[in-house]
Amino acid sequence: MMQFDEVRQLLSQRKKIVLTNHNNPDGDAMGSALGLCHFLRKLDHEVEVVVPTNYHESLHWLPGNEEVIVAETQLQKAIDLVKDADIVFSLDYNGLDRISFVGKTIEACNAVKIMIDHHLEPENFADYALHDTKSSSTVELVYDFIGMMGGKEMIDVDIATCIYTGLISDTGRFKHALFTRKPFDIAADLYERGIDPTEISRQIFDSFQEKELRFNCYCISQKMTMLMEHHTAYITIDQADMDQFGIDYKTFESGALLAQGMSIRGIKMLVLFIERGGPVKISFRSRGDVNVRDFANRHFDGGGHKNASGGRSDVNVAETVEKFLSVLPELHSSLQEV
Numbered sequence: 001m002m003q004f005d006e007v008r009q010l011l012s013q014r015k016k017i018v019l020t021n022h023n024n025p026d027g028d029a030m031g032s033a034l035g036l037c038h039f040l041r042k043l044d045h046e047v048e049v050v051v052p053t054n055y056h057e058s059l060h061w062l063p064g065n066e067e068v069i070v071a072e073t074q075l076q077k078a079i080d081l082v083k084d085a086d087i088v089f090s091l092d093y094n095g096l097d098r099i100s101f102v103g104k105t106i107e108a109c110n111a112v113k114i115m116i117d118h119h120l121e122p123e124n125f126a127d128y129a130l131h132d133t134k135s136s137s138t139v140e141l142v143y144d145f146i147g148m149m150g151g152k153e154m155i156d157v158d159i160a161t162c163i164y165t166g167l168i169s170d171t172g173r174f175k176h177a178l179f180t181r182k183p184f185d186i187a188a189d190l191y192e193r194g195i196d197p198t199e200i201s202r203q204i205f206d207s208f209q210e211k212e213l214r215f216n217c218y219c220i221s222q223k224m225t226m227l228m229e230h231h232t233a234y235i236t237i238d239q240a241d242m243d244q245f246g247i248d249y250k251t252f253e254s255g256a257l258l259a260q261g262m263s264i265r266g267i268k269m270l271v272l273f274i275e276r277g278g279p280v281k282i283s284f285r286s287r288g289d290v291n292v293r294d295f296a297n298r299h300f301d302g303g304g305h306k307n308a309s310g311g312r313s314d315v316n317v318a319e320t321v322e323k324f325l326s327v328l329p330e331l332h333s334s335l336q337e338v
Ligand SMILES: [Mn+2]
Pocket: 028, 029, 092, 118, 137, 138, 170
């Protein structure tokens, strides 16, 4: 493991740097990558942002977005950049399987690997890691990293906008993952630097296409089962549901749907099952002490955060739901607490 002084030393000369984040990058992943990109370019580094897959268009307005390289559409370019890099950053993920085909290239490349992340149980591939599960978001740690580099005064409105995007994305507009006062302090600092919080929120949260909102409403009204004795609800959707509304799974942003389900009074856990041939993809959301990370890990080959996790299942969706219902009583006591 490197010390931070060595990282600072390394960054004191112009380097080729590639910033990567996870599959289907969200606001925190894109905010981290683009915020850090703007900062490192100000330090005169040669910086590229390489993301494994495409992402939702509500993030396409972010400053610097037009230069992002999406590996699934420009695979050779992405691989060449990683192979040629002096430093590769892993942002908002801590396992190389979270980044599909680019992961193997990162594993094998000669670059110094730096991880900045807040997910549980980091893998051991990085030479230097800024990792804290008590951080609301990865952008919070990117902000720290910039501070550790002595660059806080270099945070301009573009960097600040990217960081704020990650903050409001991962905290759901300051609703959860608030373990310390830091997210508020950072937000106040970013405000001083000239961001437009109203406009950023509008771009991120009020940017549904009509078909997306209609699809979410359909899922809630037609595809959701309530299990009130467990304070739980679950939603099952398949390819035909998505086709009916013209929804592209690759850029489908399930966060808003999950948040809508979790906004029902009395619900402490929501589970989304998506079947589209291949393994069923499962997303969990919960409140308080209902630990869906451990639950996903025990039964559905998954993980993530205590109140937001994911998993998968190799049997069909009906059998997956059956299995879910059979193991759900394990969470009974935490689901009963008020
Ligand atoms: Mn995150």
